[in-house]
Amino acid sequence: MNCARCGKETLTGAQFCQSCASELKQVFLAPKNPDIRTSWLAILSLVLGILSLFTCGITAIPAIVLGIISLIRIEKGGGKLTGIAFAKIGLAIPVIVFCIVQPLLLAFVTVRHKYFRMVCQANLGGIGTSMLIYVNDWDDKFPRAGGPSTVWGTTANWQADNKASAFGIQPDGSGGQASISASLYTMYKSYFGSGPASFVCKGDRGVTPFDPDEYGAGNKTHFDLWDFGPDPSKHCSYSYHIPYGPYPLTTSSEPGMAVAADRNPWIPSPFVKTKKDFGKFDPNGTTKQVKYGNATAHNGEGQNVLFVDGHVYFQKRPFCAINDDNIHTFWSGSAPNWDKRKGIPPQIGSQPKDRLDSLLVNDPPVTDKK
Numbered sequence: 001m002n003c004a005r006c007g008k009e010t011l012t013g014a015q016f017c018q019s020c021a022s023e024l025k026q027v028f029l030a031p032k033n034p035d036i037r038t039s040w041l042a043i044l045s046l047v048l049g050i051l052s053l054f055t056c057g058i059t060a061i062p063a064i065v066l067g068i069i070s071l072i073r074i075e076k077g078g079g080k081l082t083g084i085a086f087a088k089i090g091l092a093i094p095v096i097v098f099c100i101v102q103p104l105l106l107a108f109v110t111v112r113h114k115y116f117r118m119v120c121q122a123n124l125g126g127i128g129t130s131m132l133i134y135v136n137d138w139d140d141k142f143p144r145a146g147g148p149s150t151v152w153g154t155t156a157n158w159q160a161d162n163k164a165s166a167f168g169i170q171p172d173g174s175g176g177q178a179s180i181s182a183s184l185y186t187m188y189k190s191y192f193g194s195g196p197a198s199f200v201c202k203g204d205r206g207v208t209p210f211d212p213d214e215y216g217a218g219n220k221t222h223f224d225l226w227d228f229g230p231d232p233s234k235h236c237s238y239s240y241h242i243p244y245g246p247y248p249l250t251t252s253s254e255p256g257m258a259v260a261a262d263r264n265p266w267i268p269s270p271f272v273k274t275k276k277d278f279g280k281f282d283p284n285g286t287t288k289q290v291k292y293g294n295a296t297a298h299n300g301e302g303q304n305v306l307f308v309d310g311h312v313y314f315q316k317r318p319f320c321a322i323n324d325d326n327i328h329t330f331w332s333g334s335a336p337n338w339d340k341r342k343g344i345p346p347q348i349g350s351q352p353k354d355r356l357d358s359l360l361v362n363d364p365p366v367t368d369k370k
Contacts, residue, residue: 041070042083045090052097060094067091116203117298117314120262123198124238124306127184127260130191132310140251142259144243145182145226152244152348153177154366158227159217166226179363181232183243184260189223196222201237203297204263206271210235231270231366237297239264239328239360245351255309258320258327258358262295262303265318266328266345268364272296283319283326283341293318293328293342303327321358330359 003017016023048063067090074081134143145155146167155178160166167176184199192198196210210228212220228235240260241249249259263269265276282289294317295303302316305327319326319341329343333353340357344350352359 036080036082039070039074039077039081039083039087041066041073042086042090045070046086047090049090049093052094060097063090063094113203113299113301116201117301117304120201120203120237120297121304121312121314123201124260124304124312126192126194126198127187127238128306128310128312130187130193131259134187134191135251142241142243142249142251143183143187144248145178145186146176146244147173149174150176150178150244152180152242152361155179155182155227155232158182158225158229158232159220160226163226178244179227179232180240180242180361181236181363182227184236184238184240185225185227185232189225196228196235199228199236199238201262201297203299204237204269204271206269207234207237233363233365234270236362237263239267239362242351242359242361247352247355247357249308251308253308254322254356255307256322257308257356258360259306259308261305261327261360262297263362264328264346264360265293265295267347267362269296270365278345281342283317283339290317293326295328322356325356325358327358327360330357 003020003022005022006017006020045063045067048059048066052058052060052063067087070083070087070090074084074087131142135141144150146163147169150167150169155166156168156176157166163169164171164176167178167182169176188196188199200207200209210222212222212225212229215229217225238260239262241258243249249257266278268275276292280289281293283293291300294300297303298314302314303318304312305315305320306312313320318328321327323340325331325340326343329345330350331338331340331343331353346359346361348364350359350361
């Protein structure tokens with residue numbers, strides 16, 4: 001060993017330094033106790049606590065539970081377990097996540113939903129502007145695909161070379177079937193100033209902008225086609241007042257009539273395959289029961305609605321048309337006190353009761369069509 005005073009090396013076991021005669025102090029190291037170990041639960045708690053920072057708190061609860069268990073085991077271990085610091089840090093991080101990160105995450109989700117709502121509102125505003133240009137050229141009639149007697153169904157050939165082949169129209173101009181989105185596409189191909197992304201609500205999961213190349217349309221562009229592909233429900237988020245039948249809209253319709261809106265909640269979508277339970281919707285019930293009738297694209301909070309006069313509002317309840325008429329359902333009017341606020345869920349072939357019954361529908365996925 002070396003002398004602490006002069007630094008000279010001394011003989012092993014010597015009590016005094018041979019160089020400076022100062023007393024040498026022996027340093028004894030306590031032998032390690034092989035029975036003392038670090039708690040693996042404390043380490044795991046620390047790891048899960050750190051992961052909770054990157055998993056939005058998913059691993060926070062396991063980290064807290066394991067941290068508490070490890071502290072109890074260390075306390076009862078009689079000094080044979082260590083890792084108190086690991087356990088305490090594993091407990092502290094989730095608390096920070098819950099107190100700080102989670103509120104920030106909730107605020108982000110809220111802002112995100114509002115952003116989706118604003119983009120959707122802008123989309124419908126653009127559709128409304130294009131419709132006004134369209135009706136000016138088509139005797140004040142809103143967009144309608146097919147011929148005079150075409151009914152709601154499936155577009156026969158969205159890549160056809162002419163309208164008759166596209167919708168199955170007879171030589172005399174009668175018959176034919178067309179999807180709801182085909183009427184919107186008729187306007188889009190000639191009058192719409194924006195791209196196909198404007199027909200997609202960001203809150204409507206499972207829906208993407210229409211791209212003809214995705215379906216091998218060859219050299220044909222959007223202007224050569226007749227619908228949003230073979231399954232238009234995947235590329236158009238919006239419902240439209242049914243144009244086929246006795247009550248299509250015109251500019252002379254009541255200003256409070258709804259023209260277009262978010263996807264109808266009672267019709268299956270590419271993301272929501274299961275039909276909703278209409279019995280849970282009660283327009284005269286609790287807030288939750290009323291919201292159950294709203295569109296799903298905006299988290300059930302409401303729907304953006306385009307009206308005949310061109311304005312777009314975010315409506316927090318579905319019965320927002322004339323006389324509190326439900327825009328997602330049709331009504332029979334068979335009873336004197338028929339409740340227009342609820343109505344009947346639509347399906348292919350449904351029609352409004354009269355000219356004051358708004359009925360906004362969209363195409364279900366191809367696999368759900370009957």
